[in-house]
Amino acid sequence: MMGRQPCCDNVGVKKGPWTPEEDIILVSYIQERGPGNWRSVPSNTGLLRCSKSCRLRWTNYLRPGIKRGNFTDHEEKMIIHLQALLGNRWAAIASYLPQRTDNDIKNYWNTHLKKKLKKDQSGSCEGNEQDGYSCSQLKGQWERRLQTDIHMAKQALCEALSLDKPSTHFPIDKNTLSLENNKIKPNQQGIASGTYASSTENISRLLENWMAKAPKYVDTTNSGTFSLFSNPNDVVNMVTTTTRGASSSCSDGAQSAPDGLDSLLSFNSDGSQSADDNTNLTTEIGFFQDESKPILEQAGPVPFTFLEKWLFDDAAAHGHEDLINMSLNETTSPLF
DNA sequence: AATTTCTGCAACCGCTCTAAA
DNA sequence: GTTTAGAGCGGTTGCAGAAAT
Numbered sequence: 001m002m003g004r005q006p007c008c009d010n011v012g013v014k015k016g017p018w019t020p021e022e023d024i025i026l027v028s029y030i031q032e033r034g035p036g037n038w039r040s041v042p043s044n045t046g047l048l049r050c051s052k053s054c055r056l057r058w059t060n061y062l063r064p065g066i067k068r069g070n071f072t073d074h075e076e077k078m079i080i081h082l083q084a085l086l087g088n089r090w091a092a093i094a095s096y097l098p099q100r101t102d103n104d105i106k107n108y109w110n111t112h113l114k115k116k117l118k119k120d121q122s123g124s125c126e127g128n129e130q131d132g133y134s135c136s137q138l139k140g141q142w143e144r145r146l147q148t149d150i151h152m153a154k155q156a157l158c159e160a161l162s163l164d165k166p167s168t169h170f171p172i173d174k175n176t177l178s179l180e181n182n183k184i185k186p187n188q189q190g191i192a193s194g195t196y197a198s199s200t201e202n203i204s205r206l207l208e209n210w211m212a213k214a215p216k217y218v219d220t221t222n223s224g225t226f227s228l229f230s231n232p233n234d235v236v237n238m239v240t241t242t243t244r245g246a247s248s249s250c251s252d253g254a255q256s257a258p259d260g261l262d263s264l265l266s267f268n269s270d271g272s273q274s275a276d277d278n279t280n281l282t283t284e285i286g287f288f289q290d291e292s293k294p295i296l297e298q299a300g301p302v303p304f305t306f307l308e309k310w311l312f313d314d315a316a317a318h319g320h321e322d323l324i325n326m327s328l329n330e331t332t333s334p335l336f
Numbered sequence: 337a338a339t340t341t342c343t344g345c346a347a348c349c350g351c352t353c354t355a356a357a
Numbered sequence: 358g359t360t361t362a363g364a365g366c367g368g369t370t371g372c373a374g375a376a377a378t
């Protein structure tokens with residue numbers, strides 16, 4: 001038989017918003033077995049959902065450490081610049097914002113940023129035409145602006161990767177990316193909707209209960225060991241060392257960047273790794289990391305990302321030596 | 337207050353990619 | 358080399374709540 005079979009037959013499969021009961025069942029199951037092997041989740045849990053739906057619910061909503069709503073200015077700028085550079089590759093973009101899901105970023109782009117940019121664009125164009133600027137003049141300005149934007153995007157990425165460096169362009173929101181900050185809880189993110197599905201409080205409560213009763217768990221059946229968090233705050237620390245599944249499935253270089261990010265986040269800024277960090281690598285990363293990828297492989301030297309190569313190539317092609325120099329200078333830092 | 341329109345977001349759908357048999 | 362299952366990605370839809378009339 002050619003082609004793929006559906007992940008489940010649609011007979012008897014429930015669709016639509018998840019109920020608290022379903023969430024509890026799913027979370028309990030993942031508590032017991034760890035994420036993965038989604039195909040078996042519905043049959044093992046009795047959930048009348050298809051495996052895909054279970055995975056989606058977990059990765060986009062139930063997974064601990066997810067930050068929802070209230071995008072910061074910094075995050076917004078990151079998304080705008082990354083979208084300009086990477087296009088609608090939401091998973092790749094999301095990998096630079098570890099607490100955000102691709103779905104969340106995609107929604108935010110479609111509902112807020114696209115309109116905002118359109119408005120800005122038309123507004124500035126009309127204004128300039130009125131001021132007597134020609135199209136070519138505008139194009140030149142636009143190109144310079146784009147160069148600046150690329151520079152700024154790169155700077156932002158560097159800063160996102162180098163958490164202890166003071167920011168010059170976009171002040172890094174430490175609450176967004178810091179490894180040290182363990183005060184944020186998922187349920188502290190404001191959310192307007194009152195429905196169950198939109199209530200992070202409900203989920204957080206669910207998870208806190210789960211975590212409170214969850215013993216440290218060592219999975220010997222998976223490729224690594226993992227521990228469940230006994231403290232909700234650990235979730236936030238944990239997520240910063242998370243490797244999104246997205247990074248493992250793509251063959252192009254753009255998504256090799258997240259591996260580098262994860263590696264960096266696992267290491268001290270001077271490139272060394274403490275003994276404690278080593279312990280954390282095995283006890284913390286394991287739960288959410290790509291199960292198929294060895295931990296040490298992730299902690300290797302950070303390669304040039306596709307993004308950076310693209311920037312260099314593009315700059316070289318257009319004779320933008322200043323951009324190249326800027327980029328190369330910045331690569332002398334331990335980060336690159 | 338009732339109705340209509342708009343908005344935001346969770347979830348679904350269809351597709352691709354990867355790895356294993 | 359081919360087939361198949363599992364997983365992930367991006368586009369789209371549908372619904373609930375908010376805002377406007």
